[in-house]
Amino acid sequence: MPLDSWSCDACGKPITSAPNDGIVVWRTRETDGRYLDHDFKIVHKTIEPDPVPHRCDPGNAGGYDAHIDLTVLLGADGLAWLLSWLSAGPFLGGGHLQVADLDEYVNLVRRLQTPYYEQARQNFNDEAVRDILCDASEVAPYLPDTLHRIAAGTLGK
Numbered sequence: 001m002p003l004d005s006w007s008c009d010a011c012g013k014p015i016t017s018a019p020n021d022g023i024v025v026w027r028t029r030e031t032d033g034r035y036l037d038h039d040f041k042i043v044h045k046t047i048e049p050d051p052v053p054h055r056c057d058p059g060n061a062g063g064y065d066a067h068i069d070l071t072v073l074l075g076a077d078g079l080a081w082l083l084s085w086l087s088a089g090p091f092l093g094g095g096h097l098q099v100a101d102l103d104e105y106v107n108l109v110r111r112l113q114t115p116y117y118e119q120a121r122q123n124f125n126d127e128a129v130r131d132i133l134c135d136a137s138e139v140a141p142y143l144p145d146t147l148h149r150i151a152a153g154t155l156g157k
């Protein structure tokens, strides 16, 4: 099902939102007095009581100094969180861009918010998919219906 499972960026195995075993981690770097977030990853959280705990979260030791529970970033509340990293809006004076690379960030937002993006992205490099979408508009490849067909292997059929 869309938006309830992801492929772990560390081990490649499924992460689910129910039960929730995912976490989003990223690095922060200071540039010109501002802190910018980058290198976002969706990984399994480390749950020690698990019979075989996942060791996918690189943590502070791996240079990933920030994290948030995966489920916080889902649904309408999740979109509010994700947008707050792009703009503080009218109450706090606007601006406040907090991400280093917009393309990387939008990839994360689509993984968490656009149905079938996570399932389709593994097929983005398929030649047939690229042939069909090379002349598409900026939005067409990322509409849920298109992504569903990419994931199912039925795009263009």
Ligand SMILES: [Zn+2]
Pocket (backbone or CB within 6 Å): 008, 009, 010, 011, 012, 013, 043, 044, 054, 056
């Ligand atoms: Zn993992």
